[in-house]
Amino acid sequence: MTAPLHDAESALDFAQDELADVFGNIAAFWGFTKTQGRIYGLLFLCEAPMSHGDIQRRLSISAGSTSMTLSSLVQWGVLRRDGRLYVAETDMWKVITGVFRRRERDQIDTAIVRVDRIAAALSSLETPSKASAFALTRVRQLSEFFSLGRRFIDAFISRGPVRDLLTNIAARAATFGTRTTTSATLEPDAPLGH
Amino acid sequence: MTAPLHDAESALDFAQDELADVFGNIAAFWGFTKTQGRIYGLLFLCEAPMSHGDIQRRLSISAGSTSMTLSSLVQWGVLRRDGRLYVAETDMWKVITGVFRRRERDQIDTAIVRVDRIAAALSSLETPSKASAFALTRVRQLSEFFSLGRRFIDAFISRGPVRDLLTNIAARAATFGTRTTTSATLEPDAPLGH
């Protein structure tokens, strides 16, 4: 792509631009803004804290966007502010579990509440129809699945032992190679023929 | 919210509307369109397959959107098409791992390639600067982290044993209650004093 870079300065520039872009994409993909990712990516490579101005200049963002994005990142616990300087939180586990803690958990909680409300409506019927009964089984399936998800997220974000477990799982994967398809669990009925 | 519904038909209508909306939100959150989620939500509650027309009418979507969304969902392996009828794939594990398989894995692979390229650029320097050396350690951190993530995703999507493991983890969470903060692993340097 680019010819090998020879001085440390230009290599660092390349690294910063590139990593900012990598994080920019990841961020956009996960429902954050590209700018949030870019700033984090830049800071990730910097030992010394950077100021608003440094960041703005380096990434050519408007002053306004820089300011708002910085504070959002601080709120997300992804950057830390020290006076007028910013540093990246580089422990990725902290970053990720932090995001999950706030965002995905809220989401799943809302979903659980609503699904349970649906289940209640369907199960309180005096004279269920075939269709409503069917829907009820599906809703219950779902409710169970979401609860499992909720518990899993809890496990994930209550840091410590779980992280090691995940590491173990990853290790296992290599061992097992490929699938073993132990279906069941979420198919109480046999709804569809091919 | 709404007063209790008394006949099965209206309860079912409520359930469908509501679940369509729940899935609509989840979908939007995870980078799909709200419409994709709504269609899936609707179908999730239906025993009998539905046609394009049924779906379009029930959700009041335009014909065009219905058509395009249906085919995207089929492509994602989230619906199955049987002639002119559609059914939901209701095994949530299949659905989720399917999405991960295609989407998140691609993403992380791209990131890994780019990060490694950055590492190469920084490590091939004849005369590294302090800053470039620092950046290199960070990039290596990251590369390792991404590889772990990659392995974890692989474990997750190679179905079977892993699912049970996840279930176990979830079970553990309840036991452990709260955090145990065993940091380390991704902090080779001590970059920031609060």
Next chain:
DNA sequence: AGTTCACTTCAAAATGAAATGAACCTTGCG
């Protein structure tokens, strides 16, 4: 062959989110 109906395609419009930039505050310093 011709008409109809169900679906698909695609360009154009609508929507909604993010970035901008100007006005407005602070802080620090002569």
Next chain:
DNA sequence: CGCAAGGTTCATTTCATTTTGAAGTGAACT
């Protein structure tokens, strides 16, 4: 005190994404 320089806020613009709807395709029925 007052004025820069640097930051923040927020209304506006910009832009990407999604939805629409009109036109096109093709199968089934007559």
